[in-house]
Amino acid sequence: MGRPIYLDYQATTPLAPEVFEAMLPWLRDQFANPHSAHRPGRAAAAAVETARGQVLQLLGNHGKLVFTSGATEAINMGLFGGARLMRARDAGRTRIVTIDTEHAAVRDTVLALEDQGFEAILLPVEPDGLVNLERARAAIDARTALVAAMLVNNEIGVIHPVGTLYDLAEEAGALFLCDAVQGYGRVPLPPVADMIAISGHKIYGPKGIGALWLRDGLDLPPLMFGGGQEQGMRSGTLSPGLCVGFGQAAKLMRERFETDAVHVGALWERAVELFAGWNINGSTARRYHGNLNIRREGLDAGRLMSECRDIAFSLGSACASGSGRSSHVLRALGIGEKAARSSIRIGFGRYTTLDELEEAAAAINMAADRQ
Template sequence: MARHGQGAGGMIYLDYQATTPLAPEAFEAMTPWLRDHFANPHSAHRPGRVAAAAVEVARDQVAALLPSSGRVVFTSGATEALNIGLVGAARMMRGRDPGRTRILLPDTEHAAVRDTALALRAEGFEPVLLPVRPDGLLDLAVVQASLDARAALLAVMLVNNEIGVIQPVDTLAKSAHDAGALFLCDAVQGAGRVDLPVEADMIAISAHKIHGPKGIGALWLRDGLEIPPLIHGGGQEGGLRSGTLSPALCAGFGVAARLMAERRADDAAHVTALSARAKELFAGWTLNGSADHRYPGNLNLRRDGLDAARLMADCRDVAFSLGSACASGSGRPSHVLRALGLSDAEARSSIRLGFGRTTTLDEIERAADAINRAADAQG
């Protein structure tokens, strides 16, 4: 497959953890449903049934990325999917056993899980933020010691969005099950790139992180698992997520998921080669997070004494991140980097480079030259 960049002299995009370029094939799949076909897929007439059929084709394509032992529920994105899964499962578990009120999660979880768990304090739940080691990985002994009879749910991200660290999610899911708890996995950064946890009870993914459109995601639920909905209405999506689906977004998501499966080996080889070259070009920088247990398309790097915010301003032709795009405007040091034991100064001297299918080697080299020159100019 030919690689294409952003054009000579143009913006170099290295923020794949925030979002990915829309695949041309996904765009083409969406176009008829935006331009020609407008029927509601929940209507009983023929145009509605045609739209519904397109939704189900997309559902099957997305399901093919996920374990075979479950069902796919479309949502507006991974944030909604994670809220439905976490809140619904917590309430269900406490309903079965009033003593199960603990929600366990790493201190490095995405805000969609972390803030949702913290908000459940208002309902009497007890969020437990598990510490991670300096490499970003959970200590399995600490997790197992925390999984007692009070545990309702363990929620762990497969690939961390800020530092790219891969957690041993299947092992963690088994530990949760041994304690009688459920396991929720945020697989947004890992879907189609690394193996998903077959032992999970719930998995959340997002279309726009796999070259699909923004505004749609999915929650996978293990067969037999029934959780209460967060919103009520027309009873769409098996009663779990009411609201009219967009056939266009579903179609784009489905094709993007199909391409992730078809191109996984090629994408992996390409990203691994880019990562190896980037590490050579940033040899004087320190890698944040495990060097061995990580997705290679995410490099979180720091340089002592660097003002990363100033660096970003000085490198206007390179799109990279200082952390999570969801929290980039907060002004606070990354909670993920602080959880690794980094100081505020070290966290603020860190940048995240994300690359993937359409990134070229030339772009990596030009970006590294611009970033290194700007960093050197700071003294």
């Protein structure tokens, strides 16, 4: 095997060549601060606003977009700001409802808000990984300040019914935040939401930038204080290069939506054939097809990874790698600790070739057979 085969698209995506070219002038030559009033600064500011518009186009061309350092900051801004805003309006709203299988950026932030007097409710999921809507209906009530749910799960790829969860939140008078990091530009976004968090490096853009989208009329108290940039909600100097890269990546996602979907769908169908002897974790009917999370009875997934060093795949969320714990997402499916440790995640996308997928599958299956 030559260069490593990259099959970890949920952790991060390759930088699109068009994105690199768009960023280069702003990293090399045009270095002005976009918040400066002189001509180079105004040119940088104009590039930032063009990028903002490009990112907003995939969000319906309405609402407000606040650039952040990534989705984790955007989620923290939305959860902390939204919770405080709602409690200031109504002291009785102290409940925050989310799904037990959320990314740590949501799950851990919701749990951290317990130290500020909020009650965290983690909704269970069904064996297929989808949220239990009956439990959601029971939990989302007049005490609820905020409901947070991911569109596409980062570990098992299932697509949650976020539209229904928004309806429950709206009926209860609560805010709704959608973590759309894995779905933005890949699957249809929720038709309505109060806040949406997205990330640049999950859509073939640069790392170090994300955004929080807010519906028209919603203003949150800032998480960070300073110069009052980003409409007073997020102080700090923006990087024009990162913003331009994020904007170009979003533009490409919009232009290539159908092409990417067809390509990923074809890879999914072949991957299911190649791994026919494995069990798929999570729903296959409601799923983003660029995510294949599979398990094989008796497999030591950690050993498998060490034996397949030339293939980049995952045992779960990259954010939890090295913790020594099995995936909380897989455990929530009820498959047990042993099965969770016998699971791997394979992610593919725009730049994955069929030959790469077949070569990787042959090596993974061979190593698994040896066990």
